[in-house]
Amino acid sequence: xxxxxxxxxxxxxxxxxxxxxxxxxxxxxxxxxxxxxxxxxxxxxxxxxxxxxxxxxxxxxxxxxxxxxxxxxxxxxxxxxxxxxxxxxxxxxxxxxxxxxxxxxxxxxxxxxxxxxxxxxxxxxxxxxxxxxxxxxxxxxxxxxxxxxxxxxxxxxxxxxxxxxxxxxxxxxxxxxxxxxxxxxxxxxxxxxxxxxxxxxxxxxxxxxxxxxxxxxxxxxxxxxxxxxxxxxxxxxxxxxxxxxxxxxxxxxxxxxxxxxxxxxxxxxxxxxxxxxxxxxxxxxxxxxxxxxxxxxxxxxxxxxxxxxxxxxxxxxxxxxxxxxxxxxxxxxxxxxxxxxxxxxxxxxx
DNA sequence: AAATCCGACAACCGCATCGGA
DNA sequence: TTCCGATGCGGTTGTCGGATT
Numbered sequence: 001x002x003x004x005x006x007x008x009x010x011x012x013x014x015x016x017x018x019x020x021x022x023x024x025x026x027x028x029x030x031x032x033x034x035x036x037x038x039x040x041x042x043x044x045x046x047x048x049x050x051x052x053x054x055x056x057x058x059x060x061x062x063x064x065x066x067x068x069x070x071x072x073x074x075x076x077x078x079x080x081x082x083x084x085x086x087x088x089x090x091x092x093x094x095x096x097x098x099x100x101x102x103x104x105x106x107x108x109x110x111x112x113x114x115x116x117x118x119x120x121x122x123x124x125x126x127x128x129x130x131x132x133x134x135x136x137x138x139x140x141x142x143x144x145x146x147x148x149x150x151x152x153x154x155x156x157x158x159x160x161x162x163x164x165x166x167x168x169x170x171x172x173x174x175x176x177x178x179x180x181x182x183x184x185x186x187x188x189x190x191x192x193x194x195x196x197x198x199x200x201x202x203x204x205x206x207x208x209x210x211x212x213x214x215x216x217x218x219x220x221x222x223x224x225x226x227x228x229x230x231x232x233x234x235x236x237x238x239x240x241x242x243x244x245x246x247x248x249x250x251x252x253x254x255x256x257x258x259x260x261x262x263x264x265x266x267x268x269x270x271x272x273x274x275x276x277x278x279x280x281x282x283x284x285x286x287x288x289x290x291x292x293x294x295x296x297x298x299x300x301x302x303x304x305x306x307x308x309x310x311x312x313x314x315x316x317x318x319x320x321x322x323x324x325x326x327x328x329x330x331x332x333x334x335x336x337x338x339x340x341x342x343x344x345x346x347x348x349x350x
Numbered sequence: 351a352a353a354t355c356c357g358a359c360a361a362c363c364g365c366a367t368c369g370g371a
Numbered sequence: 372t373t374c375c376g377a378t379g380c381g382g383t384t385g386t387c388g389g390a391t392t
Contacts, residue, residue, distance in 0.1 A: 030361080030362075031360095031361075031362095031385080031386085032360070032361080032385095032386075032387095033360090033361085051377090051378090052377080053377075053378075054376080054377065054378095055377095065362095066377080066378085067362085067363090067377095067378085067379095068361075068362075070378075070379085071360090071361065071362080072360090072361080075359095075360075075361085076360075076361095103380095103381065103382090104380090104381090105380075105381065106379075106380060106381085117379095117380075117381085118359080118360075118361090118381095119359080121381075121382085122358070122359055122360085123358095123359095125358095125382095126357065126358060126359080127357095127358095130357085
């Protein structure tokens with residue numbers, strides 16, 4: 001940032017120095033807010049509304065900077081702030097969105113109503129990064145991300161499934177496709193124990209942003225209790241069930257990177273992806289290139305890929321000879337609708 | 351019981367961006 | 372076009388309370 005300098009009584013002085021001097025002259029307060037200060041701030045905002053924080057700081061009688069007032073309001077006093085521990089759903093969403101956007105705390109917070117960017121950032125630093133530190137790996141490393149995707153997220157989904165069927169928690173949903181999955185348990189999670197398994201699983205995992213809480217697509221191959229539990233894990237969360245075609249996404253400007261692909265609104269937990277009938281687990285957003293990479297690495301000849309959500313929306317497209325049909329060939333067809341109905345029969349909530 | 355450690359979270363700081371003058 | 376104030380964002384620090392030694 002530019003350090004703007006202006007001439008003053010002390011000679012050339014940076015803007016920061018000027019501010020510091022002004023603060024000194026006004027004896028601005030720092031540190032924890034008192035009840036009186038909170039009341040002053042709330043009363044002022046009740047009368048004049050949010051915004052214009054510097055003016056607020058000057059006129060409210062608070063000996064605080066505008067910045068400090070804004071932060072106190074947004075992170076603590078605002079009426080719609082949600083207090084208390086993050087729910088498994090919220091934790092899942094944070095892990096999910098962070099894997100997609102990185103440290104874009106504010107952007108992530110927009111998807112968690114009532115939670116602040118500060119709260120999410122603190123959660124990440126105290127909980128998630130702690131795990132990474134204990135493993136002596138970087139929290140942004142591929143290995144750690146895969147461990148999160150393969151083991152932490154499924155455990156959160158189990159928690160969600162358990163909560164949905166309380167007071168009698170169901171058995172964990174069937175997890176398959178990777179032998180390592182069989183070791184996932186509801187006991188206290190031991191990240192260290194699973195790290196090696198995560199590394200092994202990574203070798204055969206595919207679209208990079210797929211995590212593996214697989215539901216069995218075929219009722220005949222799983223117990224009804226297991227299917228119910230699996231479906232329960234996909235019970236609708238707010239705003240989570242819309243599948244949009246890429247062209248719609250682009251025309252509506254919802255994809256800021258202009259990428260084509262498939263997007264299952266917000267909660268990956270509700271999307272499911274299959275390839276020629278083989279369940280690939282929940283899906284969120286797949287760029288065309290991601291899908292193509294995967295298909296190229298795992299398919300010979302042709303294949304049909306389908307996606308569906310718990311609300312019953314579904315789509316598919318064809319892969320043949322190393323290429324995919326373009327976005328305009330996406331269609332919602334009978335096959336997918338039938339599959340979606342099937343999911344509904346298992347309790348997916350169509 | 352006292353000292354120390356540690357996790358959680360509130361608050362601060364530096365910088366970037368935006369919009370109006 | 373430039374300047375500058377306001378606001379927002381992400382990284383870092385400070386504080387407090389509970390757990391542990």
